[in-house]
Amino acid sequence: MMRPPQAPSQHQQQLRGNYAQAADDYTVPQDWQHYSADEHDIWRLLFERQLQLAHTYATPEFIAGMDKLGLSTQQIPKFDDTNKILRRLTGWKIVAVPGLIPEDHFFAHLAQRQFPVSVWIRGRNELEYLVEPDLFHDFFGHVPMLTHPVFARFMQAYGTAGPKAKALGAVHMLARLYWYTVEFGLIRTSHGLKAYGAGILSSPGETVYSIDSLLPHRIAFDLTRVLRTEYLIDDYQQLYFVLDSFEQLFHAGYDTDFAPLYQQYAQSPGIAPHQLLPEDHEFVDARLTL
Ligand code: HBI
Ligand code: FE
Numbered sequence: 093m094m095r096p097p098q099a100p101s102q103h104q105q106q107l108r109g110n111y112a113q114a115a116d117d118y119t120v121p122q123d124w125q126h127y128s129a130d131e132h133d134i135w136r137l138l139f140e141r142q143l144q145l146a147h148t149y150a151t152p153e154f155i156a157g158m159d160k161l162g163l164s165t166q167q168i169p170k171f172d173d174t175n176k177i178l179r180r181l182t183g184w185k186i187v188a189v190p191g192l193i194p195e196d197h198f199f200a201h202l203a204q205r206q207f208p209v210s211v212w213i214r215g216r217n218e219l220e221y222l223v224e225p226d227l228f229h230d231f232f233g234h235v236p237m238l239t240h241p242v243f244a245r246f247m248q249a250y251g252t253a254g255p256k257a258k259a260l261g262a263v264h265m266l267a268r269l270y271w272y273t274v275e276f277g278l279i280r281t282s283h284g285l286k287a288y289g290a291g292i293l294s295s296p297g298e299t300v301y302s303i304d305s306l307l308p309h310r311i312a313f314d315l316t317r318v319l320r321t322e323y324l325i326d327d328y329q330q331l332y333f334v335l336d337s338f339e340q341l342f343h344a345g346y347d348t349d350f351a352p353l354y355q356q357y358a359q360s361p362g363i364a365p366h367q368l369l370p371e372d373h374e375f376v377d378a379r380l381t382l
Contacts, residue, residue, distance in 0.1 A: 108224060109191025109212055117200070118193040122171045122211055131213050132167045138219060138228045139165045145299045151279050151286040153243070153338065154293065157236030169231065171209065178235075182244040186235060191224060195254065195263060202251025207238055220297060223326055233290025234274070242338040243288075247274070249346045262354035265319040268362075269345070272318045272333045278302060278310060279335040285310065285375060288335075298328050309366075310334050312373035315344040319353055322362035330365045334375055 114120050143165070146155060161177055163169050175185040187201060189208040201208050209230040214222055222229065237243045250270060257266035275291035285303055287293055292302045302308070305328075311317075313333040321331065335341055368374065 107191050109189070109210060111190045114190055117187075118189050118197050118208070119187045120190055120211060122188040124168065124170050127168050127213075130216075134213055134216060134219070135168045135228065136165055139163075139232060141296060142232055142294065142299070145296060146293055149287050149299045149303050150293055151281055151288045153240050154236050154286075154288055157239035160239045161236060168213070168227065174235065178238060181239045182241055184238045184244055184247075186231075186238075191226075195267075196258070199251045199254025202247055203254070204251070205244070205248050207234060207247070209235070221295065229290060229294040233294035237274075237288060237290075240338065242342050246338070246342045246345045249342070250274070253345070253350065257350065257354065260351060260354040260358065262350070262358040265354060265358060266350070268321055268323060269315070269318055271323045272321065272331075273313075273335070273341055276302070276323075276329050276332060277313075277335060277341075278332045279337070285334060301328050302332060308332055309368055309372075310375040311368070312336075312375070313340065313344070315348060316353055316357075317363075317369070317372070319350070320357050320360075320363050321365060323365055 110120075111118075143158065146158070160181060161169075161174060163174075171186050171188060178184045178186065182205075184205045184207060186209045187206045188211045191210045191212065193201075193208055198208060207230075210225050210227050213227040238247065250266075253266055254263070257263045271291075273289065275289045277287070277289040277292075278285050279288050287299060287302050289302075292298050308328070308330050310332045311334065313335045318333055323329070363369070
């Protein structure tokens with residue numbers, strides 16, 4: 093029996109997944125035939141609502157990825173079917189896990205081009221908001237971008253970076269990069285700012301807020317700035333970082349030696365999410381940017 097992972101420090105409640113049957117790498121069978129009709133129904137509800145919003149707010153690469161996956165909106169996807177498509181497109185696969193897994197294992201999966209997807213789905217009483225990742229967040233939010241070759245290469249590089257960050261006592265800095273890109277990233281497109289982050293695109297409220305609200309700051313992506321910036325996990329973001337392109341993200345992650353940045357900043361207090369610096373390039377209105 094596996095011990096469930098230590099919940100991240102900002103988590104107070106117990107993790108909900110069932111870790112009792114997990115293998116050493118925390119994978120479990122998806123056990124698709126055990127989803128109830130009600131769970132398929134919840135999937136359909138979430139999927140239809142979020143796909144509609146994504147057509148307005150998501151970057152075209154996300155929509156293209158969703159199309160390539162060829163999903164039925166009617167039922168929870170079978171991971172084996174998805175994997176046939178992913179393998180052909182980018183060499184990735186998804187693996188089923190009970191929920192959050194320890195970060196060492198999470199990094200190892202990504203480094204092997206495996207994305208861990210939680211098997212449990214939220215209940216009807218929490219359609220709007222969850223702190224822990226469930227099937228809908230992991231699948232709808234993350235899997236479409238894994239069809240994009242450049243983004244997929246970044247994800248693998250991120251996994252590879254994990255042990256190095258750990259050795260230098262800087263996993264908290266590396267996790268900020270994931271948070272502000274993979275989870276809550278925005279990107280400039282010829283149609284204005286769009287979302288690609290899974291935390292945004294799996295949340296109806298934050299999808300609209302991230303682009304349309306005048307409350308959060310949106311600043312140009314800068315690797316060092318991201319690695320230094322703290323984040324909150326239990327509310328809409330006060331700050332988003334905006335990419336010019338996925339190549340920019342890949343080069344930041346792959347071509348940069350993070351070690352000097354870790355050495356310089358790992359012991360320092362982070363920058364608060366609401367704090368702007370003089371050198372930040374802010375996008376004042378997401379819809380009037382270009
Ligand atoms: N486990 N299933 C799952 N999903 C995540 O996104 C995840 C995780 N474990 C650790 C983790 N994320 C973060 O600590 C990493 O970004 C560092
Ligand atoms: Fe996520």
